[in-house]
Amino acid sequence: MKKLTxxxxxxxxxxxxxxxxxxxxxxxxNRGVIGFNTGLVGYRGINNIPDMKFSDLGVGVxxxxxxxxxxxxxxxxxxxxxxxxVMQDWEDHDAFTIQLGYQIPVYKNYVFVxxxxxxTRVSTGVTEGNNIGVxxxxxxxxxxxxxxxxxxxxxxxxxxxVAPCKYFEINASFTAHAAYAGIAFNxxxxx
Numbered sequence: 001m002k003k004l005t006x007x008x009x010x011x012x013x014x015x016x017x018x019x020x021x022x023x024x025x026x027x028x029x030n031r032g033v034i035g036f037n038t039g040l041v042g043y044r045g046i047n048n049i050p051d052m053k054f055s056d057l058g059v060g061v062x063x064x065x066x067x068x069x070x071x072x073x074x075x076x077x078x079x080x081x082x083x084x085x086v087m088q089d090w091e092d093h094d095a096f097t098i099q100l101g102y103q104i105p106v107y108k109n110y111v112f113v114x115x116x117x118x119x120t121r122v123s124t125g126v127t128e129g130n131n132i133g134v135x136x137x138x139x140x141x142x143x144x145x146x147x148x149x150x151x152x153x154x155x156x157x158x159x160x161x162v163a164p165c166k167y168f169e170i171n172a173s174f175t176a177h178a179a180y181a182g183i184a185f186n187x188x189x190x191x
Contacts, residue, residue: 028067030109030189031066031103032186033063034185035061035185037062038058038180039173040075041096042095056075058075062184068102069101069159070098072099075095076094077145087130090126091124091125092124094122094145096121097119097121109163110163110164111161114160116155116173117155118154118175120154120175122151128143128144155177155178156176157175157178158175161184167185168185169186170184171184
């Protein structure tokens with residue numbers, strides 16, 4: 001307990017010496033940010049076995065308006081857009097996560113911390129190599145994916161954002177079921 005108290009005191013001293021502005025929410029009034037994320041979505045093993053299973057790399061978007069933050073990350077099945085038409089099936093999976101939060105300015109519109117809550121869905125299934133469809137908008141061929149198992153989980157975690165200039169931001173998010181990072185552009189500053 002002594003170590004935890006010492007660490008808390010040292011962190012608060014560093015915060016005070018850096019002239020940090022915790023909870024100065026007026027910094028959020030000039031925020032209209034759109035971003036692009038990439039990362040992993042996963043789930044814990046069955047019956048709370050502690051091993052973490054991750055899906056492949058996914059892509060997503062994020063929005064921040066006056067400090068209110070929302071993001072979405074999707075991982076498509078590996079073989080869904082495979083160009084081969086074969087007589088085999090592939091074991092596959094897909095996943096997505098949705099997060100909401102509110103940004104807390106830490107240091108002069110430069111560093112933000114965002115507590116996140118959300119929802120995650122991970123599924124496993126079969127992508128059929130000989131069962132194809134055609135996307136009517138892009139005219140691309142895709143294999144049909146059928147989910148055989150899925151899991152929905154409450155997700156929680158946090159994000160740190162660094163804005164090296166007033167137009168551009170870098171963020172990293174770590175939650176119970178996802179880890180992703182991205183870049184964002186503050187459109188409110190493009191006057």
